Amino acid sequence: MSLLEIGDGAVRLGGQSVGRRWWWLAPRLRGEGTRARRAWRASYVRRLVGLDAVAALLAGLVGWLVPEDGPLMSTVASSSLVAVLPVVWVGAMLVARTYEERFLWVGPEEFRRVSSAAALLLATVGTVSWAFQLEVARGFVVVALPLAAVLTLAARFLLRLRLHAQRAHGRHLQTAVLVGHRNGVAALSAQMEREARHGYRVIGCCLPPAVDDRDVFEGLPVLGSLDEVADVVRRYEVDTVAVLPSPELDGAEMRKLGWELEDTEAELLLAPAVTEVAGPRVHVRPVAGLPLMHVERPEFTGVRRIAKDVVDRTAAGLGVLLLLPVLATLALLVKVSSRGPVFYRHERIGRDGRPFRVLKFRSMVVDADKVQLDLLERNEGNSVQFKIRRDPRVTRIGAVMRRYSLDELPQLLNVLGGSMSLVGPRPHVTREVEQYASDMRRRLLVKPGITGLWQVSGRSDLSWDDAVRLDVRYVENWSLAFDFMILWKTMGAVLRGSGAY
Template identity: 65%
Template sequence: MSSDAIRSQHTAPGALPRSERLGPADRLRGPGTVARRAWRGPFVRRLVVADAVCAAAASAVGLLVRFGPTDTGIASASLVIAATLPAVWIFAMLVASSYESRFLWEGPEEFRRVFFAAALLLAIVGTVSWGLELEVARGFVVIALPLATLLTLAQRQAHRWWLRRQRVQGRFQQTTLLVGHRNGVMAMREQLHRDVSHGYRVIGCCLPADSGTPETWEGLPVLGGPEDVIEVVRRYEVDTVAVLPSPELDGSALRRLGWELEKTRADLLLAPSVSEVAGPRIRVRPVCGLSLLHMERPELRGLRLVVKESFDRTCAAVLLVVLAPLLVAAAVAVRIDSPGPVFFRQERVGRDGHAFAMLKFRSMQADAERLVTRLTALSDGNGVLFKMRNDPRVTRVGRVLRRYSVDELPQLLNILKGDMSLVGPRPPLPSEVERFGVEMNRRLVVKPGLTGLWQVSGRSNLSWDDSVRLDVHYVDNWSLMLDLTILWRTVGAVLKGDGAY
């Protein structure tokens, strides 16, 4: 008999049924933790099978490319390696812990471990073949192992995309309890609600009882205080507890909380005060017997900056050559569609506050700037930027150019000149800079970008606060890998056209 059935037998006569006595969090809880996590096992097994298929495909391609379809003189050692590569590949992934749930679904650690497993396997094959003097075709190894790595990374990314789509539709969620003070809890809640693809469903919070604890606060159920976390976790079968900085949960209290949560199935997440700083900049270092977080300096100077600028200008030059037919066609269409210049020049503010003339294909009628004051009341922007979904100033060709961001391509010339980067914060107007606070002035440390986090996160649909957060996050956490990731996501954002107006 279930625990609910046992309790129902002892319900006092005339008392409300349990379903009618449940609070908001009870109704949101749904199945227990075990049921909510039941999808993880099949998901990991699919990864294992897909990894094996990738290794088998890489083996076949390696043999075909190295020896050809009719060659019968394949070395026996190469055949043995090709036949056993799928099993050895899975073993290497297991050794690298690439199937552990703490490394899956989020963050780059899963991909780092795939690379580690591939490098380890390459070293083992090389060492064993040299030590035992095996006749292994180097061409096969050079083709098969890198190809297996690329295919594995691709299928794992595809699995992530699939999982995120499922989570957006409300599946594979994990219930989350927020613990901390009101402002921190609300900020964390908004952050988690901003991107539901991560799968955290907030069911309530635990707030300090400094001024009385209401049943709900800002629509979020208040389930107790910091001292009630364990009871709340057990009562609602919470999957994840996210603790924000608060004096009520100091070092010893957090340590005890961690010990108690070990007796449950709940995961413990600690949100540092510098939560906007990316993981690669944070290192745990032992100091005087304490484990302290060391925050590395942003990668904004020196050799890394030289690499970024070289990468920007090289890519801009290549893109100008490759896209030349499209640029010429767009220029001709702008000239034919409406009277006025082909290019629109506008003063923007770049790195260290230096102004420059940013180029675009003209997508509006020639006197569009004079009409802004008449249309200000109809703005669909975020309160700071003027934007209209159906701007009457936009020409017919201009709507097409904006839909696919073709109007932005002349900024490749700004990149060649050195005023802009391929990836960076959104280039601000001088009037916007005058309204900047301390945080927004941080974005002027780097060059503005043709694309950026704002471009791949909604563009004109973003609020001003979100735009600020994304720009500052980029500046504080820049890396070449982040630039490559944003460029890859830009392709999808442009094709999707969300927020392009």
């Protein structure tokens, strides 16, 4: 029997039915191939160009309407600027390569390039106006160009969200084959499944021969060996080949594989294991005539850390002032709804392993810690953290606060005091810290946070291994831009309430 059989509405691998999931393995039977699956990209880019032009036009009209207190430009000149701005703006985005597909769909590079192009254009217009003494309306320069940047970023962000929503419903995906050893393939497959918004649908893998060789591994069809990757790509019209580190695929073999894939439509991706943690700190640099990977050191001290502390404490102070009515209302509700103090203070482990008292609104009955021993067998959390979806110790108002993370708001005072940060790994209790492996202890190099990657990625629904991976990724790759992104995503996670119990 052949490896793949399609008939009667089912897909079979080696005689074993694996359901409808693997229709991707027969693109020709559906009249689909790599070019057909990538056809949406051209319309996406055209839509980007149109949105950029509309954003520039709207910004130009707003700048034209801004009253001037200096010499006024003629109506013809100002109208010409409004008409020319969309062309100049799209040209600047083109020069900044913001329409190249490798910078689109995911990641911050697209937005960074748009911001850089806008700043460069603003500086150029200002310099040229000053050098040639041109009477360009200040309102146009100061208002129109920054507004065009804001509108462009917003439009591109919304368009990306729309694409991610479409991918969640199975549209605009590209097929991928994973190449490497079993452990690496299983880990990368799980990662791609978690990050479905990136648009990869793993249809199978190529593995080295083994004693227990099977047609299906970890739910993935084994389409061939490491020597048959190019044949597998041609047979199933694969869009992407992701290669993991393998001793069998050394430099010479990788070069040969690249040559073999040149006459196909497939993209070749290399997945070095270090990128799971190092991420943006990995750069390819020429060394001794060879392109070698350079891993930058993570920053735990210095100017950027000082800037993070200043931003944290300033934002926390403003947050306390703005949320004072909310804090007072919640405190009153906690006080009148159940016996006990308003605040709950509990010892947690912070930066460098130093203990501190975390502050929360009390969401449980008094002496809830003593009752926990009787509930250990009902634990629904991961292997280290104790969690119960319907914890009998939680009060009525406490359940509502936990649902929307309102019980965490007093931790703004911890941020003001310097024991916590707005964004970082969640603080654990001593019992949990004692179970840390060496990799998890990396999280003690930074201050714990009110929110973090854990909160925006599933919270209590995550396994301990996933929590470790996310915490270490943040510690190794933190930045203020990364913090702002997490804070933005926290609002959505709080409103959804997923994993909050």
